[in-house]
Amino acid sequence: MEVELIFKISLVIVMFAISLGIAAYATYGERKFAAWFQDRMGPSNAGPWGLLQPLADGGKMFFKEDFIPAASEKFLFILAPCIAMLTALMTSAVIPWTTDVVVMGQILSVQVADLDIGILYVLGFVSIGVYGIMIGGWSSNNKYSLMGAVRASSQMISYELAMGLSLLAIIIMTGSLGLREIVDGQTGSFLGFLPNWNVFKQPLGFLLFLICAFAETNRAPFDLPECETELVGGYHTEYSSMKLGFFLFAEYINMFISSAVIATVYFGGYHFPYLNRMISDPNMLAAAGFAVFFAKIFFFIFLYMWVRWTLPRFRYDQLMHLGWKTLIPIAVLNLLLTGAVMILKDYI
Amino acid sequence: MQSLTNRSKIVSNKKMTFSESIYLVAILKGMFITIQHFFKKKVTLDYPKMKKPVVANYRGQHILKRDDQGAERCTACGLCAVACPAEAITMVAAERKKGEENLYREEKYASMYEINMLRCIFCGLCEEACPKEAIFLTDMIVSPDQQRDKFIYGKDILVEKMEKRYDTSKRQKHLLEK
Numbered sequence: 283m284e285v286e287l288i289f290k291i292s293l294v295i296v297m298f299a300i301s302l303g304i305a306a307y308a309t310y311g312e313r314k315f316a317a318w319f320q321d322r323m324g325p326s327n328a329g330p331w332g333l334l335q336p337l338a339d340g341g342k343m344f345f346k347e348d349f350i351p352a353a354s355e356k357f358l359f360i361l362a363p364c365i366a367m368l369t370a371l372m373t374s375a376v377i378p379w380t381t382d383v384v385v386m387g388q389i390l391s392v393q394v395a396d397l398d399i400g401i402l403y404v405l406g407f408v409s410i411g412v413y414g415i416m417i418g419g420w421s422s423n424n425k426y427s428l429m430g431a432v433r434a435s436s437q438m439i440s441y442e443l444a445m446g447l448s449l450l451a452i453i454i455m456t457g458s459l460g461l462r463e464i465v466d467g468q469t470g471s472f473l474g475f476l477p478n479w480n481v482f483k484q485p486l487g488f489l490l491f492l493i494c495a496f497a498e499t500n501r502a503p504f505d506l507p508e509c510e511t512e513l514v515g516g517y518h519t520e521y522s523s524m525k526l527g528f529f530l531f532a533e534y535i536n537m538f539i540s541s542a543v544i545a546t547v548y549f550g551g552y553h554f555p556y557l558n559r560m561i562s563d564p565n566m567l568a569a570a571g572f573a574v575f576f577a578k579i580f581f582f583i584f585l586y587m588w589v590r591w592t593l594p595r596f597r598y599d600q601l602m603h604l605g606w607k608t609l610i611p612i613a614v615l616n617l618l619l620t621g622a623v624m625i626l627k628d629y630i
Numbered sequence: 631m632q633s634l635t636n637r638s639k640i641v642s643n644k645k646m647t648f649s650e651s652i653y654l655v656a657i658l659k660g661m662f663i664t665i666q667h668f669f670k671k672k673v674t675l676d677y678p679k680m681k682k683p684v685v686a687n688y689r690g691q692h693i694l695k696r697d698d699q700g701a702e703r704c705t706a707c708g709l710c711a712v713a714c715p716a717e718a719i720t721m722v723a724a725e726r727k728k729g730e731e732n733l734y735r736e737e738k739y740a741s742m743y744e745i746n747m748l749r750c751i752f753c754g755l756c757e758e759a760c761p762k763e764a765i766f767l768t769d770m771i772v773s774p775d776q777q778r779d780k781f782i783y784g785k786d787i788l789v790e791k792m793e794k795r796y797d798t799s800k801r802q803k804h805l806l807e808k
Contacts, residue, residue, distance in 0.1 A: 315668070318667070318668045318669075318672070319664050319667055319668050320667070321667055321670060321672060321673065322672065322674060323672050323674045323676065326676065489654075588661060588664065588665065588668075589661070591664060592657075592660045592661050592663075592664040593657065593660065
């Protein structure tokens with residue numbers, strides 16, 4: 283029992299550090315990749331290849347003047363970035379990072395909390411994250427901030443439905459809401475040659491989920507809440523210093539978490555074909571699974587950036603049109619098809 | 631209407647086909663284009679660390695040559711100042727005293743010689759006008775500064791240091807051919 287408690291607490295601390303570290307270096311990666319996509323060099327002066335750039339940026343953020351507008355709602359103005367950061371960091375609690383490890387003779391699962399409703403927990407906390415944006419935009423008492431906040435909330439509502447519906451299809455197939463069960467349902471092979479990942483069984487659902495994940499994390503082409511070209515900075519126009527830093531950081535943590543969720547739900551999480559046959563030692567297998575999982579996560583983070591520097595922003599009405607009139611009907615159709623196949627499978 | 635240049639495009643508002651209207655093909659095409667740029671060799675030159683090679687007769691910051699004995703070649707004739715279209719050059723002439731033969735090559739020299747680098751257009755006419763091959767333009771770049779008066783370069787900056795001589799032989803040859 284004590285071993286388990288200590289293991290879980292250290293896992294919480296390690297995941298906290300990894301989340302922050304990845305978010306920090308995602309900002310570096312974003313700038314570097316953006317530069318490469320645009321035939322530029324990117325940050326190169328702070329440290330070798332500019333690797334110390336996130337530290338310089340963070341240090342700069344801390345030493346900036348922390349300005350609170352006189353007309354703002356002071357308590358909520360301070361609360362908003364805290365909510366954004368808190369919810370972003372809490373989401374990672376239910377993600378199964380790798381297979382079970384053996385520590386001092388005890389089998390321990392590398393997951394902070396194996397909730398029965400893991401996927402609902404993720405959706406719930408991601409939705410609470412929009413409160414940070416909304417409260418921040420409203421309490422700034424600035425029309426641009428307010429417009430950013432309004433856009434963020436309406437975007438969330440329109441895309442969460444399609445996201446939930448596409449996940450429902452997975453839940454029907456797996457029969458569980460727990461992320462551990464969803465991952466472990468993806469071992470073996472599909473059609474003989476493909477790995478048994480949900481993406482091959484649910485290609486349409488994956489596409490829907492991916493689009494909605496872009497919208498949920500407020501990334502381009504759905505970055506209307508920030509919208510530098512139209513709304514100055516959107517909901518964080520009035521923010522400065524580390525409060526602004528928290529908002530930006532929360533976005534990158536969300537990106538990391540949603541990449542982890544995509545990898546978990548659709549790409550078999552820490553599973554990789556033939557991995558468990560090649561490695562017999564459970565701890566080595568766990569390490570390999572961890573590496574595989576993070577390789578998948580990094581691929582999706584790269585995809586986020588790749589898309590951001592390729593596609594222009596949606597217009598507001600196009601965004602609503604896409605969400606309500608296109609994605610939701612397709613998601614319902616996908617759900618119906620999945621249900622029909624699941625029923626027919628029992629008769630064959 | 632008749633087109634004059636054949637470059638105008640006829641605009642059509644045709645309905646998109648199904649494959650066009652779901653945009654996925656177009657998005658993938660776009661992403662393929664951007665990933666090609668991702669791996670392209672970057673043309674940026676990391677300037678203060680790397681420098682672009684320049685031609686032999688590049689017209690940068692001026693230098694006032696000394697001869698091989700270390701005496702200044704300039705005799706303050708003022709031809710460079712007359713030739714200068716930007717009126718960037720000014721000088722004060724003085725007579726060489728006894729015992730200064732090792733400092734100045736001829737009896738007259740410039741006790742003050744200033745070029746305003748903000749006025750200078752780096753045309754090289756001073757170099758062409760100089761009868762004594764005293765002033766040359768180099769491939770050095772005028773360094774940036776915060777104050778305007780720092781850009782008025784006097785003899786302390788312009789006159790060549792003997793321990794750090796600047797090779798103008800190519801430029802001299804170029805002038806001799808004329």
